Amino acid sequence: MYKNSNLAKSIRLALMFGGASLALTGTAAAQDQSEEEQAEEAQERITVTGSRITRTDYESASPVQITSSEEIKVSGFTKIEDLMNSLPQIEAAQTSYISNGATGTASLDLRGLGAERTLVLVNGRRLQSGGIYSESPDINQIPAALVERVEVMTGGGSATYGADAVAGVVNFVMKDDFEGVEIVAGTSGFQHNNGNSYIQGLMDNRNFDYPTGSSGIDGRQHNIDLTIGGEFGGGRGHATAYATWREVEELRQGARDYSSCALNGAGTACGGSATAPLPNAYFAPIVDGAYDGSQEVLWSLGQDGLFTPYDGTNVYNYAPVNHFMRPDTRYTLGAFVEYQVTDDSKAYLETSFMHNRTVAQIAESGVFFQSFTLDINNPRFSDAQRQQFYDTFGPDVEQIGTYIGKRNVEGGPRQNQLEHNTFRIVAGVEGYLSNNWMYDVNFQLGQASSSTAYVNDFYVPRIGQALGDINSPECADGCIPYNVFTPGGVTAEAADALGGTAVMTGITTQRIVSGYLSGDLDVSLPGSDYPIAAVIGAESREVDFERTADEVYKLGQLSGQGGPTQSIAGGFNVGEIFGELRVPIVDGIEGVESLALELGARYSDYSSSGGESTYKVLVDYDPTDNLKIRASFNRAVRAPNVGDLFTGTSLGLWGGEDPCAGASPEFTAAQCANTGVTPDQYGNIGANPAGQYNGLFSGNLDLNPEIASTWTVGVVAQPTDNFNFSVDYYDIEIEDVITTLAPSVILEQCALTGEYCEKIVRAPSGSLWRGEEGYLILPNENLGGRVLRGVDLSTNYVDEDFAGGVLTAKVIGTYNLEKIFQPNTDFPEFDYDCSGLISTQCFAQPKWRHTLSLNYASDGAWSATAKWRYFGQVDYEGSTDTLLAGKGISAQSYIDLVGAYDVSENTSVMVGINNVFDKEPPMMGVTLSNNANTVAGFYDTLGRYIHASVTVRF
Known part of the structure; x- marks a missing residue:
């Protein structure tokens, strides 16, 4: 049970080759096994993702894609x-390439259904x-x-x-058996x-600066990883401990020409912000x-100190100072410990700790068209x-109402x-009650403590005073006037005086008690x-989330925050029972090497939404020992999380x-009148x-919980000893999706x-968008659905005698x-299909x-790897973004090369280049980009990625 078995070794070998090959057990062998051999086989069984039933073959009835440690x-x-x-x-979700709107975390979005619908496990247990x-x-x-x-x-x-495994798992x-x-x-x-x-060319038209030629090596990353492992207690125990450090340097958008200006929505000109x-x-x-809106004018301040009608050219290029890749420092510590208490049981302990700090930098704050009332004689x-x-406005005007757009370039x-x-x-105990x-x-306890300090934004209550707003206190007693209508009249001291900071802390706690029995019943079909x-098992899970915002956040007193950010406090608990059956139906006859049925069910009682059932039915059919046909149906749920349920009403921003x-x-x-636009306002x-x-x-x-129905049907085959696919x-199909209605759908x-x-x-x-009086109402609702088919x-191919070495090939698509x-x-005419599209x-x-x-791994001391990453063409759907109109995004190919060499028995080096040909990411306008005129973090974002590492083993 505790030693490396031949089965485990074969699995690791298959993983090194990029995928698990079929390992099906023949009936004749089973019939000839002694009780001792059957007991040994039972202890060699493994658990495959998607089921808690232990088994001797690695190919399950559920599709599982494996990425090995060598590939990593x-x-x-x-x-x-x-x-x-x-x-x-x-699809890319939260990554280090997000700045405006960054959470500081990294998340996974399987199938593009949302990170909240992807369940993440570590060693088969839920990650908080x-x-x-x-x-x-x-x-x-x-x-x-x-x-x-x-x-x-x-x-x-x-x-x-349990919940959240809607798109999958x-x-x-983790490595828990490391030696040395x-x-x-x-x-x-x-x-x-x-x-x-x-x-x-677009930047030349605007006299903007941009880099040319080679960037040199930038966005540097450094890491040191230490792993120690070995036996203790006379061989009854084993421990693996690790410590890692990683540091990532910042990279601003001004470091690349294709991100040095913010493209307009059409992608045809360098746009920017009217807050200039x-x-x-x-x-x-x-x-x-x-405020008499019928007489409203929009003016720009010129260098001569006079106002001129706004013609769309006085915009601020906010792009260069924004982070393209955030700086980041991370430390992790952890250990995996197991101890054989008796011949049939062992205790285990997993611990992990992470400290991570990152900074998301965006362009300067300012007065983002907030409303003020100024006396005509205001100095x-x-x-x-x-x-x-x-x-x-006439000679009798006494007060002027204004919405000001002024960028704080003086303050950083x-x-x-x-x-x-x-x-x-x-912490847990596992073992055998019998051979079968x-x-x-x-018990699991996970906690994430987090904080944000938003610095160098404008503090709104001070702006009116510094401007001399008639509804604000007089600018006296150390107040520095904000001479916004005088070219060069705002000093660094005046800008600093308006700066503010908002602080928010949060803590998420997850407690899980879980237990199950897995084994063979003393019964079989004829x-x-x-x-x-x-x-059969049971689980109790409790999740608590608390986010505490200071008064600055709560009242939305920072100019660039888009509105208040409220505190949240809430939680839920769920009690669950679950069970699975694997029923072998027929095996060992002509045309049916093996036919089995897998069943599973779980009942969950949520304190927030009541009872909910999920279940699965899988068919696992092997016509021969090298061919598998599999089919499955899963009913999955996603229960509303704390944020879905308890987030307070607050003003925020949406892009579009x-x-x-x-x-x-x-x-x-007439159509815009439906949306509230008057005839005078139109145009x-x-x-x-x-x-x-x-x-x-x-x-x-x-x-209510989201409900998903998933069907899969597939074939797994091994036509030759060295090839499988x-x-x-x-x-x-997902119903009752928890979301906010898309703003574009509302308006259209x-x-x-x-x-x-x-x-x-x-x-x-x-x-x-101007001020806080206009907005769309966007509460969380069980609104619609999702349908994905693909x-x-x-x-996987392995040639163990290719030019004196081993050649492996793998394709996943x-x-x-x-x-x-x-x-x-309720309104199917609103449905839209995003397959192969961007909009x-x-x-x-x-x-x-x-x-x-x-x-290719030589029989000597070196190996080489080449990888081709391919993204098919994406068509553009829309009428505004003319940069993509008619052509969309062309197919993208990236080539990666890596070489490794064993310097000695204990030392090896590796050098590689990803995106060898320095292909740029496809560009698009501001309404389609998630950062820096591109889909950052999805397509290769920053050009060539050059990496090197040294590994020393003792």
């Missing part, structure tokens, strides 16, 4: 999310969620160097593991040749105590400006300083010599467009150049059909047939995506 190593990645996002089944802004597991906790393999099971898993199997001492020291960085003539160094401002007289106005007001960029501390403890029955009982296998804004709105005057509502608009977001205590079709459907118009609240000016492919979003299942509603997921890896 040669990737050169120290951030586990970079490795996982290179898998075809995964991440931090202040995210309730998805933070895989920053997982050190890449300690991962033995990653098992990705697509298509459900709630019957085995990602299980990180190993130190890995690595370094890496990016290099790019800046020569994008298209965007350089020389302010743009809306002005109107105050008449009878109210911030010059006499010449005062005369402009008289000439425009904003920073969100994010810190996470997590620990996880698992094993048990596992464990057609099989194998007994029925069973699992207002189709009724701009001089030439997308919709007609006169300013669009936000940054593509950000207000939303009133909130949780909902009446939410699998092809699996999947069909996932209101304009065209009159639906959802109650969710649109326009400011008196008609705007949805095919996964995996092939996925073809997306349908990716349908249903905003509201304001669709992530850039190609229909076909694959990786092909070739590895």
Whole structure:
């Protein structure tokens, strides 16, 4: 039970070759086994992701994709999310390439169904969620160097593991049997040749600066990983301990030419923010105590100190100072300990700790078109400006209402300083009650403590005072006037005086008590010599989340936050019982080497939403010993998390467009009238150049769980001893999806059909972004559905006598047939299919995506690996983003090369280059990009990635 078996060795060998080969047990061998041999086989059984039934073959009836430790190593990645996002089944979620809106965590989004619908396990047990802004597991906790393999099971898993396994399960199997001492020291960085003539031309048109030629090596990353393992207690115990350090240097968008300006929505010009160094401002007289919008004008301040009509050219290029890749420092510590208490039982302990600190930097704060009322004789106005007001509004004007857009270039960029501390403890006992029955009982405690300090933003209550707003205290007693209407009139001291800081802390705690029995029943069907296998167990899980915001956050007193951020406190507990059966039906006859049925069920009683059942039915059919046909049905659920339920109402931002804004709105005057636009406002509502608009977001205590139905059917075959493949079709349908209705759907459907118009609240000016009076109402709701259909492919080839060495080849790919979003299942005419498309509603997921890896290991001391990563063409759907119109995103190919050499018996080196040909990521406008004019973290983002490491073993 505790020693390396031949089976375990064969599994590890198969994993080294990039996938598990078939290991089916013949009936004749079973009939000839002695009781002693049967007992040994029972103790060699393994647990495969997707089931708790122990078994002797590694290919399950559920599709499982495996990434081995060797593949992880040669990737050169120290951030586990970079490795996982290179898998075809995964879309980029939170990564280090996100700055504005960064949570400071790293999450996985399987199938593009959302990180909250991907269950993450470590050694088959649930990983706790991440931090202040995210309730998805933070895989920053997982050190890449300690991962033995990653098992990705697509298509459900709630019957085995509980809620959240809607898209599937990602299980990180850690190295817990390490012997000796190993130190890995690595370094890496990016290099790019800046020569994008298209965007350089756009920046030349605006006289913007940008880099040219080679970037040198930037965005450097350094890591040291220490692993120690060995036996103790006279061989009865074993311990593996690890410590890792990783540091990532910042990289700003100004380091690449293709990200040195913010493209407009069409991608045809360098746009930016109307909150500019020389302010743009809306002005109107105050008449009878109210802002007279009918007389409103939008002016820009010129270098001569006079106002001129805004023509769209006075915008701020906020891109260069934004982080393209955030700086990050991470430490992890942990241990895996087991001790053989008796011949038939062992105690085990898993511990892990992580400290992570990252900084998300975005462009300077400022006055983001907040509203003020100024006396006509306010000293911030010059006499010449005062005369402009008289000439425009009449000689009797006494007060001026204004919405000011002024960028704080005098005060420096904003920073969100994010810190996470997590620990996880698992303690348990497992063993055998007999040769046929094993048990596992464990307790798990996981906690994530996180904090954010948002610094160098403008503190709103001070702005009015410094401007001389008539509704604010007088600017006296050390108050520095904010001379916003004088070119060069704002000093660094005045900017610093307006700075503010907001602080928020959070803590997530997960407690799990779990236990189950797994074994063989003393019964079999007439057609099989194998007994029925069973699992029965129970689990209790408690999740608590608390986020405490200071008054600055709660009241939304920082200018650049988009609105208040509320505290949250809540939790839920769930009690569960579950069971599984594997029923061998027929084996050992012509045409039926093996036919088995797997059943599973779980009942969950949630304190928040009541009882819910999940179940699975799988058919496992082997016509021969080298061919498997498998099919499965899973019913999965996602219960609403604490944020879904308890988030308070607050104003935030959503990215996209207002189709009724701009001089030439997308919709007609009558259609825009449905959305609240008056005839006078039509054609006169300013669009936000940054593509950000207000939303009133909130949780909902009446939410129900999401329900998913997943079908899979596939073939696994091993035509020759050195070649195997699998092809699996999947069909996932989700009902009662917890989401906010897409803003683009609200605006479009209101304009065209009159639906959802109650969710649109326009400011008196008609705007949805200027000030806080205009917004969309976006609560969490059980609104719609998702439908995904596609095919996964995996092939593995090994030639153990190729040119005196071993050649291995592996292909994994996925073809997306349908990716349908249903905003509201009551209105199917609103459905849209994102398969192979990019739009304001669709992530850039190609229909076909694959990786092909070739590895050659000589019979000497060296090996080489080449990998081809391919992203198929993505079509563009929309009428605004003309950079992609008619062509979309062309197919993207990346080539990676790695070489390794054993310097001595104890020392090896590895050097590699990912994206050898320095291919740039595809560019797009601000409404489609998630950062820096591209889909950052999905396509290769920063050019060549060069990495090297040295491994020393004792």
